[in-house]
Amino acid sequence: MKLRFLLLSFLFAATMFAQNGTVTGVILDKEFNNEPLPFANIVIKGTKQGASTDENGKYSITLKPGSYTLVIGYLGYETKEIPFTLKANEKKVINYTLEASGVQLADVEIIQVVSKEKESALLQEQQKAVEIKQSIGAEEISKKGIGDVAAAVAKTSGISKQEGSSDIYVRGLGDRYNSTTMNGLPLPSNNPSTKNISLDIFSTDILEYIGIDKTYNYKNYGDFAGANVDIVSKTYKGSGMIEVGSGMNANSNAISQNKFYLQDGPNFHGFSNEPIPNNPLSGYNFTTSWNKQAATPIGSSFYLRGGDSYSVGSGGKLSFFVNASFDNNYSYKEGARRGSVNAQGVAVKDLFRTASEYSTSSNGMANINYKLNNNHNFKINSVYINSSSQKHEEFTGIIDVFGAAQNGGGFIRRSTFDRTSLLINQLLGEHKFGERVNFDWGVSYNMMTNVIPDRMQNTIIPFTWDDPNSRLVASDINQSDNHRYYQEMTDDEVAGNFTLSYKFGKNDDNSYKGKIIAGYSGRYKEINFDATQLNLSVNRALYNTQPTVDLNNLDGYFNQANLDANFFSIRTFRGDITNANALVPQNYNGQQIISAGFGAIEYQFTPKLFVIAGFRSEYIIQDIFYNTSLKTGKNLSDTMEYLPSLTAKYEVNEKQNIKFAVSKTYTLPQFKERAPFLFEEVGQSYFGNPYLYNSTDYNFDLKWEMFPKNGEVLSFTGFGKLIQNPINQVTVASATNDISWVNSGDQAIGLGIEGEWRKNIFSRENISTGEKTNLGFGLNVSYLFTDQDLNTQKVIEENPGFSVAFTNKDSRLTGASDLLINSDISFNKEFKNDRSLTATLAGGYFSDRIYALGVTSKGDLVDSEVITLDFILKYKINKNIGFGLSAKNLTDPTIERRQDIQNVVVDSYKKGRNFSISMKYSF
The missing domain is CATH 2.40.170.20 (TonB-dependent receptor, beta-barrel domain)
Structure with a gap:
């Protein structure tokens, strides 16, 4: 009798589970040429259920059959509400392209908010890239109390700063072997003794992240053996x-x-x-x-x-x-x-x-x-x-x-x-x-x-x-x-x-x-x-x-x-x-x-x-x-x-x-x-x-x-x-x-x-x-x-x-x-x-x-x-x-x-x- 009851319970549970449906899709970033938008927040309005998009902008949420409203949000972007009805065993696909907006996520219960200046976002970019690269973003810079670009770069692997000077050493190679750019364009030296500009004159307030290429990229100038340091200036999105x-x-x-x-x-x-x-x-x-x-x-x-x-x-x-x-x-x-x-x-x-x-x-x-x-x-x-x-x-x-x-x-x-x-x-x-x-x-x-x-x-x-x-x-x-x-x-x-x-x-x-x-x-x-x-x-x-x-x-x-x-x-x-x-x-x-x-x-x-x-x-x-x-x-x-x-x-x-x-x-x-x-x-x-x-x-x-x-x-x-x-x-x-x-x-x-x-x-x-x-x-x-x-x-x-x-x-x-x-x-x-x-x-x-x-x-x-x-x-x-x-x-x-x-x-x-x-x- 007990065994029969247990089997019936399992059967009932399996039946109930089989009746669930799934809402899934891909969220794209309109501000970046419709690239996948990682870490966007997907919630079911009025519930505690939700998910975040992965590095490819994908999400998936399992729900019981019924009528719902999907709320898509990302800090500094529009908040989009999409009503939908989900049937038993149905796989509902809802794709959407988010656009930056002044509308804040006031009425959305945020599960995770990650901007593109954050460590996790930059690591996702590093993972997707074919090139060998490193980045340090505004979030990590702020967390470590770093005030200038030289100190920020010196926190990454294989890089150190010489005491008493502005010289950066990458894998043991000094100033002459490195190069510095801002938004991909070269910067002049501020010192007759050096090839590169002193990175400590750049306040971290002005940047979104710092990209560090330790392997040569055909887009960079060839006067290179250590690293190219690219300072990416901050671009603002969102409300005032x-x-x-x-x-x-x-x-x-x-x-x-x-x-x-x-x-x-x-x-x-x-x-x-x-x-x-x-x-x-x-x-x-x-x-x-x-x-x-x-x-x-x-x-x-x-x-x-x-x-x-x-x-x-x-x-x-x-x-x-x-x-x-x-x-x-x-x-x-x-x-x-x-x-x-x-x-x-x-x-x-x-x-x-x-x-x-x-x-x-x-x-x-x-x-x-x-x-x-x-x-x-x-x-x-x-x-x-x-x-x-x-x-x-x-x-x-x-x-x-x-x-x-x-x-x-x-x-x-x-x-x-x-x-x-x-x-x-x-x-x-x-x-x-x-x-x-x-x-x-x-x-x-x-x-x-x-x-x-x-x-x-x-x-x-x-x-x-x-x-x-x-x-x-x-x-x-x-x-x-x-x-x-x-x-x-x-x-x-x-x-x-x-x-x-x-x-x-x-x-x-x-x-x-x-x-x-x-x-x-x-x-x-x-x-x-x-x-x-x-x-x-x-x-x-x-x-x-x-x-x-x-x-x-x-x-x-x-x-x-x-x-x-x-x-x-x-x-x-x-x-x-x-x-x-x-x-x-x-x-x-x-x-x-x-x-x-x-x-x-x-x-x-x-x-x-x-x-x-x-x-x-x-x-x-x-x-x-x-x-x-x-x-x-x-x-x-x-x-x-x-x-x-x-x-x-x-x-x-x-x-x-x-x-x-x-x-x-x-x-x-x-x-x-x-x-x-x-x-x-x-x-x-x-x-x-x-x-x-x-x-x-x-x-x-x-x-x-x-x-x-x-x-x-x-x-x-x-x-x-x-x-x-x-x-x-x-x-x-x-x-x-x-x-x-x-x-x-x-x-x-x-x-x-x-x-x-x-x-x-x-x-x-x-x-x-x-x-x-x-x-x-x-x-x-x-x-x-x-x-x-x-x-x-x-x-x-x-x-x-x-x-x-x-x-x-x-x-x-x-x-x-x-x-x-x-x-x-x-x-x-x-x-x-x-x-x-x-x-x-x-x-x-x-x-x-x-x-x-x-x-x-x-x-x-x-x-x-x-x-x-x-x-x-x-x-x-x-x-x-x-x-x-x-x-x-x-x-x-x-x-x-x-x-x-x-x-x-x-x-x-x-x-x-x-x-x-x-x-x-x-x-």
Whole structure:
């Protein structure tokens, strides 16, 4: 009896289940050419039942027979209600194309809301792509409390940022091997020392996400071996929004000083540009003081942003987004600073340095997106950035172990204000002609100006050189020991991308197996660099009667009265006022033209195998003209590069891919590296080498990736690099041991493996209350092996006048860390009434890496390993008000550069811990 009852129960249940029906379909995105829309919210009105679309825009909901209303929603898009009736065992198909709208999801119980700036959406894009790529979106950037693009990029696998500079290292390859674009169009450098623009001048407020291509793409310029970093500017969709925010920040080292000093001249906002005085050689006409000025080392920030979108005509949409922000911060460092260390381990300079620093960043962006209809879209994007850094350094100790202040007592003060202004203008278009033909294009005009106005340097030594307690006088060792320096660099560039594609091989499901792509890219760059150094040359003939210098009153010595008394004179490297050309600046200028044609075939050979075969050819002109203290002349170069590439993806299953990429690229020397201009720092100088030439690069990648759930990934990538005639930074054997650049050997190799893991440890959602809880974890690890041969004879033969004798016959690549680790754990809680809490703990590590190669029995200069730890907390009180708290660099490691073999520390300091609080209000 019991068995019969049980069987009847099972039969009844099966019958009831069989009577259910299913509503299913695909949701498309009208704003993105009817591409599938992942993560759209599908709910049955008046019930708790619902689903989210997958990466292909598909959804499916099982229901009992009856009449229902399907509600389709996505944040910033229209909410669509579709009535339907479902019969027993029926499979009802409801497809729909969503359009962006100002209508919010006020009456819909949201099951999941994910915008295209979120981690999960970008991972879905990564999964679908044939290329090997990574992205970091606005959501992850906000969660980790990242304020600039450089810090954001350094959180991804295989990438680190060099301390004390803006250089980004990708798989051990530094600035020269990387490239930077915005919306696919190239950006100029803001520094004569680098190829790429400093990514830390870009506020993360202006971007939607950052795309990182570590494998070569035929659409990118071929001057590539590490990565292309593409900053994708924010495009606004949805109803009107205004948000205002402010904050304060402090550095533990800076606020611990009794008095925080900076140079006289630069202002709070960072827009200063002190001009060269009129007739500077005929009198003491400087308006700024040599004496340092006290400041309050508390930083601040402010931003205002807004956006809106409107329907225009039939099927048209117009949207805009504007952002304005200002940030500043203070920092303080102190520690050992030694100059060149000889083979016996003796430092020529042995100093203790203190450095007070102040930096600003002002960002403004405005973009307009006009969607004419589903087939035509236009975008105007303009960005203005003004960034500045002010560094006031003081050095005490031995200035020259074989001469001045050989027992200590010497003093050097150097104050440097560096300002960059950048204006980016872009016009982009996307067009569809039928369902087969697409035409995408973009043009840009960028104007960059970098100035170092009125850099001040003093060198003060004991009157009796070997007595540190002797009275102090102005140094007469070199005429440049006391000087004021003015530099201006401009970089104007026009660029354009044009791509036409045609789909072929139509399948039964209306998709296409193949695509043919053809296009053209071009960029024309004009660069001009001027520098004038006014040396306050101390009169050696009057050394015995030189006045005593008060370190707290340098204006008491450097003034018109002492100039008239002939204690010092004002002159340039060309001479004094008696030379008519004395004020002609040192200069190098030139042009760089790259004209490229490219083509590719994308083809799906099987349902699982996708292949892209690409080819690009580039004609490159790089002409430099120079008139400097080292040399006058010109250096003309033109080359043709042929760059094949092959990329493939094999879909093991719905959640796993294997990807492969191989390519040929090149590495181009930079203007500064080829121009014979002397850049002088305290303890180190650099000059260019006109004999440099291109390197040739061969790149290989093999990646396995798995996406267990939305927002999760596990991947491993093996990669290899072969670089022929690599360019390296080396110490040139000379009296001053200056640094220059050479093609250091025949070849270099780099082999490595990267692993990435993102996991949702715990996730829970209460549909009835709308509360969500999530604990997530991220880890990426990179191991790298590099080796290059060092050929002294090759360098001597190819570079007349250079004396380079490598200490070692082979070496790691400069900038290459063997091990890189980034990790974070994040807790997120969404409460009722729009309240939310996010807490993130993020850490990073990179191992030792070579800064410059050693010569003449001296060891390499090596940057020591660093461990960092940051904590970020954000709390949203309601839909309008939010607060933030961050504590960064909690480990406060010692940043150290040493010369191996001799094992002498040449540079050492601590950055201090950084704390900030912020508040925002949304209207």
